[in-house]
Amino acid sequence: xxxxxxxxxxxxxxxxxxxxxxxxxxxxxxxxxxxxxxxxxxxxxxxxxxxxxxxxxxxxxxxxxxxxxxxxxxxxxxxxxxxxxxxxxxxxxxxxxxxxxxxxxxxxxxxxxxxxxxxxxxxxxxxxxxxxxxxxxxxxxxxxxxxxxxxxxxxxxxxxxxxxxxxxxxxxxxxxxxxxxxxxxxxxxxxxxxxxxxxxxxxxxxxxxxxxxxxxxxxxxxxxxxxxxxxxxxxxxxxxxxxxxxxxxxxxxxxxxxxxxxxxxxxxxxxxxxxxxxxxxxxxxxxxxxxxxxxxxxxxxxxxxxxxxxxxxxxxxxxxxxxxxxxxxxxxxxxxxxxxxxxxxxxxxxxxxxxxxxxxxxxxxxxxxxxxxxxxxxxxxxxxxxxxxxxxxxxxxxxxxxx
Amino acid sequence: xxxxxxxxxxxxxxxxxxxxxxxxxxxxxxxxxxxxxxxxxxxxxxxxxxxxxxxx
Numbered sequence: 119x120x121x122x123x124x125x126x127x128x129x130x131x132x133x134x135x136x137x138x139x140x141x142x143x144x145x146x147x148x149x150x151x152x153x154x155x156x157x158x159x160x161x162x163x164x165x166x167x168x169x170x171x172x173x174x175x176x177x178x179x180x181x182x183x184x185x186x187x188x189x190x191x192x193x194x195x196x197x198x199x200x201x202x203x204x205x206x207x208x209x210x211x212x213x214x215x216x217x218x219x220x221x222x223x224x225x226x227x228x229x230x231x232x233x234x235x236x237x238x239x240x241x242x243x244x245x246x247x248x249x250x251x252x253x254x255x256x257x258x259x260x261x262x263x264x265x266x267x268x269x270x271x272x273x274x275x276x277x278x279x280x281x282x283x284x285x286x287x288x289x290x291x292x293x294x295x296x297x298x299x300x301x302x303x304x305x306x307x308x309x310x311x312x313x314x315x316x317x318x319x320x321x322x323x324x325x326x327x328x329x330x331x332x333x334x335x336x337x338x339x340x341x342x343x344x345x346x347x348x349x350x351x352x353x354x355x356x357x358x359x360x361x362x363x364x365x366x367x368x369x370x371x372x373x374x375x376x377x378x379x380x381x382x383x384x385x386x387x388x389x390x391x392x393x394x395x396x397x398x399x400x401x402x403x404x405x406x407x408x409x410x411x412x413x414x415x416x417x418x419x420x421x422x423x424x425x426x427x428x429x430x431x432x433x434x435x436x437x438x439x440x441x442x443x444x445x446x447x448x449x450x451x452x453x454x455x456x457x458x459x460x461x462x463x464x465x466x467x468x469x470x471x472x473x474x475x476x477x478x479x480x481x482x483x484x485x486x487x488x489x490x491x492x493x494x495x496x497x498x499x500x501x502x503x504x505x506x507x508x509x510x511x512x513x514x515x516x517x518x519x520x521x
Numbered sequence: 522x523x524x525x526x527x528x529x530x531x532x533x534x535x536x537x538x539x540x541x542x543x544x545x546x547x548x549x550x551x552x553x554x555x556x557x558x559x560x561x562x563x564x565x566x567x568x569x570x571x572x573x574x575x576x577x
Contacts, residue, residue, distance in 0.1 A: 247546035251539045262532045266525055275524070352553045359549055360542070367538065508538050512531055520527050 127182040131189050135181075142418040143178040150175030150413065153316075162316040163473060165402075166409045170312070173413020181417070193414045196222070196305050213414055221411050222304075224297060226404050227290030228377040233401025234471050234503070235381020236393050241348045242497035244356055249451055249494075254501035256450065257467025259443025260285025260436040261509055268432050273425070275520060276300045279513045281429055284311045285436035286506035287318060287470040289408075294374060295510045299517060305415050306426050310433040312412050318437060318470050319477065325441045326481045330462045334452070336486030337460040339494055354386040364504070368511025375507055440468045444498075466495035469502025 123130035132140050153171025157164040177193055184190045194213040198204050208214050220226045243250045261282050268278035280296035280303060292311040296304045326335070361379035365372040384392050448464025462482055466475045475495035482489050 244546060244550045247543040247550070248540075251543040255536055255539050258532075258535065262528050262535075265528050269524060346554045348550075348554075352550070355553065356546065356549045360546065363545060364542070504542065505535065505539055508542070509531075509535055512535060512538075516527075516531060520524070 128179050131181040131183065135189065139418050139422065142422055143181065146178040146416055146418055146421070147175045150178070150416070156320075157316075161320050163319050165405050166312060166412070167316045169406055169409030170316075170413040170416075173410045174416040175413075177414045177417045181419075189419070191417065194411070196415060196420065213411060216407055217411060220407065221293075222297070224290070224294045224373065226408050226411075227293045228373055229400055229404040230408065231290055231374055231377035232381040232396045233404065235378040235383075236385050236397040236401070238382065238471065238496070238500050239385075240353055240357065240382060240500060241345075242493050243501055244348055244353065245345055246494075246497060247501075250497040250501040251505070253444065253447045253451065253464050253467035253498035254469065254505040255467070256447025256464060257440050257444030257469075257498070257502055258286060258505055258509060259446070260438065260440030261506070263439045263443075264432055264436040267435055268428075271428050271432065273428065273432075274300075275517060277303055277425075279517045280307050281310070281432045282436055283506075283510065283513070284314060284433045285440040285468075286502070286509060287315055287437060287440060287468045287474070288503060288506040289315055290374060291506045291510045294371075295513055298370075298514050303423070303425065303429070305420060306423050306429055309412055309415055309421070310426075310429045312408070314433045314437055315470055315473075317434075318441075318468065319473050321437075322441055322465055322468075322474060322477050323481050325438070326445070326462050326465055326478070329442065329445045330448070332485055334460065335462050335482060336489055337458075338486065338489040339455075339459055339463075339491060350386045350388065354383060357382040357386060364507070368508065368515070370514040371507045371511035374510070378503060378507070437468070441465050444468050460489070460491050460494075463491050463494045463498060467498040467502045467505075469499060469506050471499050471503060472496060474502075475499040 123133075132143060135143075150171045150173070153162065153167045153174065155171075156162040157167030157171060177191060180191050180193070181189050182191065192211055194211050194217045195207045196217060198207050204218065208218065220229075262285075264282035264285055265275070265278045268281055269275065273281065276299040280292070280300040283292045283295045284307075286292070289308075289312050293304075293308050296307040300307065357379050361375055361383075364375045368375070381396055384396060444465040444467040445461055446464065447467055448459070448461030451459040451464065452461045460482060462478050466478045468474045475492060475498075478495040479490075479492045482491050
């Protein structure tokens with residue numbers, strides 16, 4: 119029997135652990151497999167959920183006895199802080215270099231932002247900045263409204279602000295803010311955030327159907343005047359000026375602003391080879407590594423933080439509030455434009471680029487196949503990225519003063 | 522209570538900054554697409570005056 123336990127350590131650690139840990143491990147293995155299935159089915163975002171699900175299932179099956187008698191794995195140790203120990207771990211755990219040099223310093227978030235910048239077209243926000251900004255700001259409701267809820271549930275202000283950032287639905291921004299404001303909860307908050315970002319794909323259509331009646335959901339926005347043509351040079355100039363101004367306003371969020379705008383600038387400069395690299399290998403490679411790391415971080419010992427259940431509840435509250443806020447913004451625009459606006463577009467202000475914009479277009483097309491609202495939705499979506507970065511800057515700068 | 526006040530203040534501040542950023546974008550766009558006096562328009566008006574003088 120002893121040889122069996124030594125040979126098949128995944129099972130022996132399961133049998134010899136605290137029952138809570140064992141059950142959580144089994145639950146996470148099942149959840150991981152479920153995420154792969156839902157990702158493959160297209161119910162959840164497959165790019166992130168497939169590597170994340172497999173990582174989650176694998177890490178909870180791979181717990182073994184380390185030479186010092188404790189339980190651990192050969193993937194990553196996110197809690198190591200001692201420099202000498204870190205050097206040892208870097209030579210043993212194969213994902214530790216990616217975690218230490220890319221994930222925990224926000225580099226992976228910046229790479230993803232560069233890729234997103236390379237994909238987005240800022241024409242619409244240049245033509246109609248006020249309406250896009252209004253929708254994006256309304257869709258940040260969850261980012262603010264979740265803080266008092268979180269504090270009532272026993273979290274500190276820093277922790278509350280970090281989890282509330284999930285309402286911005288911008289993974290890199292949540293990663294960055296929690297790293298600065300609540301480093302001890304950085305791993306569970308980031309995992310919760312990315313897990314829920316996959317859920318927006320599956321959950322927001324129901325929110326749209328619930329809050330926007332069919333007769334409004336099929337509205338096609340009409341414009342009196344044709345749009346002015348915008349050259350690449352105009353977009354390039356605007357991106358450069360905006361990047362500099364936003365960095366002047368919030369130097370704390372400047373790595374993210376720079377990453378986003380450098381993607382836009384490369385796109386508009388016509389540097390096709392670099393653009394192909396950032397929207398291809400860099401974006402997909404970073405998303406893939408992020409998915410794997412997030413899955414690997416879902417290890418039972420690490421996730422059994424007493425605050426994890428609270429974070430799970432708050433994450434969904436934040437996204438729900440933001441979705442409701444976005445649709446509220448859509449209705450405000452509907453009344454401002456005297457009925458010439460589709461309120462469902464408002465939810466695209468939740469800056470999960472381009473997921474929420476795609477969700478809006480899909481829901482609108484179901485009611486009116488001729489209605490194209492993708493342009494307006496992407497405008498709100500892109501502005502949402504900028505507003506989330508502004509709010510991250512506000513939190514990082516102001517929250518420490520409110521103690 | 523003061524936390525609620527601070528949160529509302531931050532949301533209001535986000536709206537103000539958002540409005541400021543939108544104004545900058547609007548100014549940039551309006552400035553870049555405004556029709557200024559170009560060489561061509563100057564040449565056209567010169568040709569028109571020349572044409573009118575010849576007519577007299």
